[in-house]
Amino acid sequence: MNTISTRLGLGLVGGLSALALTACAGTTDTGTDPSSVVTLVTHDSFNVSEDVLAAFEKESGLTVKQITPGDGGSLVNQLILTKDAPLGDVVFGIDNSFATRAIDEGVLEPYAPAGQADSAAQYAVGDGELTPIDFGDVCVNVDHAWFGNTGVPEPVTLDDLTKPEYKDLLVVTNPATSSPGLSFLLATVGAYGEDGWEEYWSKLKANGVKVTDSWSDAYYVDFSGSEGNGPRPIVLSYSTSPAFTVSEDGSSTRTGALLDTCFRQVEYVGLLAGAANPEGAKKLVDFLVSDAFQADIADSMYMYPVNTDTELPEGWVEFAPLSPEPFDVAPADITAHRDEWIKAWTSTVIG
Incomplete structure (x- = not known):
């Protein structure tokens, strides 16, 4: 990056x-x-x-x-x-x-x-x-300034992103075209298992998640915490991304990574x-x-x-900390199910 x-x-x-x-x-x-x-x-x-x-x-x-x-x-x-x-x-x-x-x-x-x-x-x-x-670590990032100004509490976990107070606030990338997008899909597989990850994405879809093809579009165009001043204060990015938004005096950063949402x-x-x-x-x-x-x-x-x-x-x-416990999916499982999971995700989220 x-x-x-x-x-x-x-x-x-x-x-x-x-x-x-x-x-x-x-x-x-x-x-x-x-x-x-x-x-x-x-x-x-x-x-x-x-x-x-x-x-x-x-x-x-x-x-x-x-x-x-x-x-x-x-x-x-x-x-x-x-x-x-x-x-x-x-x-x-x-x-x-x-x-x-x-x-x-x-x-x-x-x-x-x-x-x-x-x-x-x-x-x-x-x-x-x-x-x-x-x-x-690919992780969900938040715009501290947006949440501070609105008084809405920042999300912390994957489950939080499905709550009504975060409706229409999250933008992610497509796992069929984007490697961080696939990493985030794998994070949800690791978190909810093969029997639960599709239901989780159904909840995200119902809560207004936006999907883009590229990280740059998500971060620069849609995310409120980047230079594009977009409308969405929650974005899929990296745990290192907040190091780009550090204040001039080095004492704080405008954005933060949710370290309980990551995949390495x-x-x-x-x-x-x-x-x-x-x-x-x-x-x-x-x-x-x-x-x-x-x-x-x-x-x-x-x-x-x-x-x-x-x-x-x-x-x-x-x-720019790493997650102490990123979600994990065994390489053999990724090999066996990657295409299947992407197809299922596309059917669930894109339709």
């Missing part, structure tokens, strides 16, 4: 061809050695400090090009559709809710990067096709099978697990680096 930029925003599928052509143009210009260009396919809020990236490009002799076909769900869908003609060399942004789908579809090539921290092992999936890079999201990098520049791809993956990039994640993307020895920004303990 960059300076509250379009974290996991949904890119238009219709723009994919143009993006792909742009990337191809960057690798085939006259006089350009294709082996000096490595193409990263990612979500449109991937971010790295200019000096950190420049140092990598100088040391490696590579130029990093980016293609951004959309949010985490759209990203995996496009990789599957184009696996016979890969969009690039490396993918970043596949998360734990979609990881097994990408692995099972054979779009990735196993690779063990040099320098991966031991603390990343807890997030391992598959047989080396994906390497964990960062993590964060892990983001991965992987080599794309059939990559045009596999050696360059390996160097880029090595860079993403390096100390330099790991140290840049918190300030640039507002996620937690998987290398737990990395120093975090001042104020994160207070304003």
